[in-house]
Amino acid sequence: MRPILPALLALCLSSQPSLAACGGGFGSFVQGLKAEAVQRGHAATTVDRFFASVRQDPKVIKADRAQGVFQLDFTTFARRLISQNRVNSGVSNAKKYDRVFDRIEADYGVDRGVLLAFWAFETDYGAFQGDFNTLNALATLAHDCRRPDLFRPQIFAALELFEHGDFDPARTTGAWAGEIGMVQMLPGDIIENGVDGDGDGHVDLKGSAPDALMSGAKMLRHLGWRSNQPWIQEITLPQQMDWSWTGLRTTLTPAEWEKVGVRPRSGRWLSNQPASVIIPQGHKGPAFLAYPNFNVYFEWNQSFTYVLTAAYFATRLQGAPVFDAGNPDPGLSGAQMKQLQKKLSARGYDVGKVDGILGAKTREAVQAVQKQLGLPADAWPTTGLLNRL
Template identity: 70%
Template sequence: MRLPLIAAFALFLPGAALACGGSFSSFVEGLKSEAVQKGHAAATVDQFFANVRQDPKVLKADRGQGVFQRPFLDFSKRLISTDRLKRGQSNAKKYDAIFDRIEQTYGVSRGVLLAFWAFETDYGGFQGDFNTVNALVTLSHDCRRPELFRPQVFAALELFERGNLDPRTTTGAWAGEIGMVQMLPRDIIENGVDGDGDGKVSLKTSAADALMSGGKMLQSLGWRAGEPWLQEVTVPANLDWSQSGLRTQKSTAQWEALGVRARSGSLARGLQASLLLPQGHKGPAFLAYPNFRVYFEWNQSFTYVLTAAYFGTRLQGAPVYDAGTPDSGLSGAQIKELQRKLQARGHDVGKIDGILGARSRAAVQAEQKRLGLPADAWPTPTLLARL
C-alpha cells in the first residue's frame, strides 16, 4: 500500500514513530516512545499500552456508515420516535434543575442536549461496547484520519493517569467517544464538569456530569447563549432557490422581505440565517441560525446535524415538520455516479462515497443553476440525466 507522504517520510527518520500504517506492534512501540518523550512515566506508559489490540470491528464500523446516505425525511423518521420524544420530555422534567444550571452557566438550551443524549446513547441506555483504547489506537494506525485520533490516544493516557479511564475495561463508541453524550478523551479533559458534586467527572454513570460537560463543550465550540439554532419556515413558490444553502446568509429581515415566514411563532430578530432545503424546494424548509454551525463541530454529517437540531426544537415544543412533496432523490449508487460526473466537471466533492455532503450539495446547486433547473441543491434523476 502506498503510504501518505508524512508516513513515508517518517520511515527515514531514525527512531521516529510512523504517522500511520506499517506493523501494528511497531506502531504501538512508536506511540509508547512518543508518550515517554512527552513526559509520561515509562512504567505508566507500559501499563497503559500493555493489552492494546487492533480491532477490525472498529475499521468495519468506520467504513460502514451507510445510514448517512439516507435523505433527511427518512433519516429523521428513523431516529425520532414517539417513545424517544416522550422520554426526552420526561428527562427534561427529571433533570430540570441541571438543565437550568446549564442554561444559566453555558447558555445552551435543554432541547439541544436532550437531542444529543437521545441520538448518541438513547439517553445513556447504550454507550457502546468497543474498548476505548483499542479503538483509538486502531484508528490512529489506520491511514484514513490519523491526525484526528492520534492526539486522542495521548489524551486517553492522561485520563488513565488521573484515574478516570481503565485501558482494559473502559468502553464506548467505535470512534473512541465515552459516556452518555459521547465525548472524546481530549474533550473530556478540556470540558469535563463534576455536575453532581461528588468530586469526580463520570460521564458514563452520571447524567449531571455528562450533560454539564456537554453544555460546556458546546459553549467552548462557540455556542451563543440564548439564541435559537434552527426554525422551520414556509417559502414562496417564486423564491430564487440558488439563495438557499449554508453558503448564503441573510438577515431575518431580508428573508422576510423575500417572503420567508416562520411556520410557528416569528423569526428571530437581528440574526443572520441560511435557508436549508434538505430535500429541495418542494420539501421541508428551515432557517439555520449561527448556533446551527456549531453542530458541525460535533458531527460532520449534514443529515445527522439537521436531524439533531430539528429534534432539539421538537423537544422544546416545535410542531412536526411539513414534509411537503419533494421530488424523488437518488440512491447511494446514483449519488456516487453523480459525484463522479460532478468531479469530472471540475467540482470538488470530496470522497466519492454516495453521501450528499456539503461539497456535493454546492456542486449540485452550481450545475442546477447552469442548466436552468431549480437550484435547490437537491439532486434528482433529471439532473443526473442532464449531466
Template identity: 70%
Template sequence: MPATFLRLGAALLGLALPAPLLAQAPCGGDFAGFLDGLKQEAIAKGHDPQAVAQFFATVRQDPEVIRADRRQGVFQLDFTSFARRLISQNRMQVGARKARSEAATFARIRSAEGVPPGILLAFWGFETDFGAVQGDFNTANALVTLAHDCRRPDLFRPQVLAALSLYEHGDFDPASTTGAWAGEIGMVQMLPQDILVNGVDGDGDGHVHLKSSAPDALMSGARMLSALGWAPNQPWLQEVRVPDQMDWSQAGLQTRMSAAEWQAMGVTPRSGSWDSDSLPASLILPQGRKGPAFLAYPNFSVLFEWNQSFTYVLTAAYFATRLEGAPVFDAGHPDAGLSGAQMIALQKKLQAMGYHVGEIDGILGANTRDAVRDVQQKLGLPADAWPTPALLDRL
C-alpha cells in the first residue's frame, strides 16, 4: 500500500545550495511552460544541460496522479477496522518468512542502525506487500505533475531534481522507473531525495536498487529512520490497560510521562513488564477510553516522518510489535465513532468555533483530536479525544 500521506522528512533534508537563492518555476499554469522553468532551474543548479534535456524528454502530465492525491478515503477508518484490513494472516506469515530469509541483512541493520526487523518488515509489508506491489505510476511523471499542482509544490519540486540526480548517477530512468502515485520508489517506498541522502548499496553491486534488491531497500530504509532520529535499540509501542477512571486529558502525544507515572494513574502493561522504566511515553487511545490502549515511546514519533497519517503510523507500529512476538490487541468496546460525513460536519463545527483542524477531509488527525479533547473538557465530558455522535449532537 503506497504511503499516501507524505512525510516531511524529505523536504527537511533538502539539498542545500551554497549559491544565492535561485528563482523557482512557479506552480500551476501552462504545463509546458512549467517544464521549461524546471529545466532552467535544473541547469542553473549545476545539472548538465544535455542530461536535463534527456531527463525531461519523456515527462508528461498525469491527471490520474492528481485524482489519487485527492482520494484518501481509507484513512477515514478507525484504528481497529484499519488494522484488521491491513494485518492479514498472509502478511503475518510472509513477514515471518522474510525475517528468516533476510536474517543476515537484518543483523547488519541492527548492528549499524539499531532498527529492529519488525519495524522494517511492517513498512515493507504495508507499502508493497513485501515487494510484490510497488506501484505502476511513472515516477518522473508523478513527481512533475505534483510539483506543477499547487497543493504541495515545495515538497515535490526538490524531488524532481533529486530524480534528475539519480538519473545522472545511472540509478533512475525517467521513461521506465515506476512506483507509487506520490513518487515513492521501491520495496519500502522512498522518495528520490531520501534515496540520494540515505540510499545504501546493501548487496555490493555498486548501485542502490530499491525495486529489486531487498538488502538495498531494507538498509536504505533503516538508514533513513536513523537519520530522522530513531534511537538505537529502544522500544516504540507497547499495549497497555487503562483504569475505568482517570484524567483522560493526559492521553495523547502532547503528554509524556515515565512508566512509573503512568502506573500511578492506573495504567499497566497488558502483558509482561514495561518495555522501559525511564523513557518518556505517551498514552494513545485511538478509539477513546473504552477501546485499544498503547504507550508510545519516543521512537514512535519518528515514524511520522515516514507517513503522516496517525492511524497508518499506529497500525504500522503495532504490526511491528506483532512481528516481534506481541499478541493481538484487545479491541475493547469503544463508543461508536463518526462516519466520514459526520467527521466533516464535526470539523466544520470546530472550525467555526475557532479551532484549527487543518483540511476539512473527514479524517481524525492530530489537530481534530486536540480540538475534540478541548471541547470535551469544556463540556465536562471524558476528554479522551474520541468524537462520537453524541458529541456531534451536543455541538
C-alpha cells in the first residue's frame, strides 16, 4: 500500500524561494535540471552521468491519480491492512531486531511498535519496496505542474546521494512517489535523517533493516516525536455527550475527558497530556484518544484513515487488543461522498478537493453542518445527512 501523499513531502531541503519551471517538453525540462545542478556546484561530468538514463514515466502519473483505497472507512481499511500474517511477522521482526529497537528507544524514544507498523504497511517488512525507477519518478512528478515544489528538490538530493555512492540513477527503485527503502523515505529525508545503523559506512535503506529503522526513528524525532510518550489509546464513550468536542481541534486532559464519561477501554490512562477524542466512523463506531505524538503521524502521511490505522496497529503490535468496531451508521459511497462535498461547497464550506475522500476539511465541514442542523456533530457523514442537504 502506498500513501496518499509521499512521506514527508512537505519537508524539502532546498532553500530556494521559488523553483524553476515545470511542464513543457521533458527533454528541455531535464536540460533545465542539469543547468541548475551545475549552478549548485555539482561537476558537469557528474551531472551528465546522473541524468543519462532519466526518462518520463507515464505509470507514475497514473499511480498518482489512482488512490481510491482511501475512500474506505477506517474499520474496512484497517481490517484489510492488518492481516494475521503482518501481526505474526511484526512479532518475529521485533525479536529478530530486538537490539536495534533497544538502541532506537534509548536514542530517539520511539517505540518499536510505531516503526514496525510503518515497516509493515509501507513495504511488508521490506518484501516489496516498489519497482518504479526512483529518478524517473521524481523527474516525472517534478515535470508535472501540480506539485513541482515538492518533488524538484528531491532530484538534487538524489544527486547528492549519487555522489556519495548511495544512489544508482539507472537501478535504484522504490515507490511511485520517489520514496526509497524499507520504510520509504525520500532522498532529502535520507540525507537529513539517514543513519548508518549497521556500521558499514553507508546508509542503505533498501538492504539494511538497522539503517532503515534507525533512520525512520531519527526522522520521527526530527518531526517532533515526544520521547517515550503514547500516541493513541482506545476508549469507550458515554451514550450522550457534546459530539462537537470530538476531532483533533479539541484537546482536554484525560481527567477532563473522564468528567464527560470518556474512559480507557482497558487499563489506565497512558499520559496526562492534553489529548483529542477521535471517532473515525461517528459516535457509534470505534473511538480513540489521540495524544500529541499522534499529530506527528500526519508529517509521514496526510491520509487520516492511513494514519489512524498505522497508529492503532503500532499499539496492537505492543499488546493492545483488536479494536471494538462498534455499530456505526453506514457511510457513504465514493459517488455519494462527492455529491456531499459538492453540496457542502455550495453552502460555503471549504471541503478541499471534491474527490470522494473523507479528508480533514470535509470532516470539519460535516461537523459544522451537523451542528447547524441539530444532528449529532460527530463528523461522520451518512445518507441521512446527505438527504437533509
